[in-house]
Amino acid sequence: xxxxxxxxxxxxxxxxxxxxxxxxxxxxxxxxxxxxxxxxxxxxxxxxxxxxxxxxxxxxxxxxxxxxxxxxxxxxxxxxxxxxxxxxxxxxxxxxxxxxxxxxxxxxxxxxxxxxxxxxxxxxxxxxxxxxxxxxxxxxxxxxxxx
Numbered sequence: 001x002x003x004x005x006x007x008x009x010x011x012x013x014x015x016x017x018x019x020x021x022x023x024x025x026x027x028x029x030x031x032x033x034x035x036x037x038x039x040x041x042x043x044x045x046x047x048x049x050x051x052x053x054x055x056x057x058x059x060x061x062x063x064x065x066x067x068x069x070x071x072x073x074x075x076x077x078x079x080x081x082x083x084x085x086x087x088x089x090x091x092x093x094x095x096x097x098x099x100x101x102x103x104x105x106x107x108x109x110x111x112x113x114x115x116x117x118x119x120x121x122x123x124x125x126x127x128x129x130x131x132x133x134x135x136x137x138x139x140x141x142x143x144x145x146x147x
Contacts, residue, residue, distance in 0.1 A: 018147055021060050023052060023122070025140035032060040041117045043142065047107045050135075050142055051119035061129060061146055067118065074110065074118065078129050085110050087118060094128050 022031040028042045043052035054076070058065045063078030072087040085092040090109040091100050101124045102108035110120045123133045126144045134143040 018145065019061055021057055021142075021144040023050075023057075023142045023144075025050065025142075030056050030060070041113065041119070043122070044113075044119070046111060046119070047102075047105055049102065049105075049108050049121045050123065051111060052122050053117055054120040054122065054125055057122060057126060057144060058129075061131070063129065074120070076125060076129070081129055083125060083128055085120065087112055092124070092128075099124075099128070 017033075020033055023029075023043050025045060026042050028039045030037050030039055037056065039053055039056050041053050043050050045051075054074075055065045058076050058078065061078055063076055065077075066075045067073075068075075074085050074087075076083040076085075081095060083092055083094050085101075087110050090102075090106040091098050093099070100106065101121050108121055108124075110118055113119055122142060122144070126133045130146065132145045132147075134145075135141075136143065
């Protein structure tokens, strides 16, 4: 005699941890799910957009970042998403599709600040990685949420 075990009615789901990242203009502190870290450069506003060293956000989300020194191309990968961008270029490539950082302002792009740190518009990258981005004007804080 043989029998087949019935599968459980509700198979356990993969734990899908929500990631919450908080940053503040002028502060080097990045908070990822209540854990504080210190960045080497604080977020700043450039052309009415928040730019920051994006590596901290990408790695907190579980992604990777590569920088090609000669071409100045930054490649961000997370899950099935790939974003390529270049210093001083207002257009990025997201999964092969060209997208402008801010269609209403071609000054919005990755920039370099002393001592040679690449600063990237955070909303563009976070939203293209599937995150929700909120701006809190009173505290000049950025809240990035990945479900």
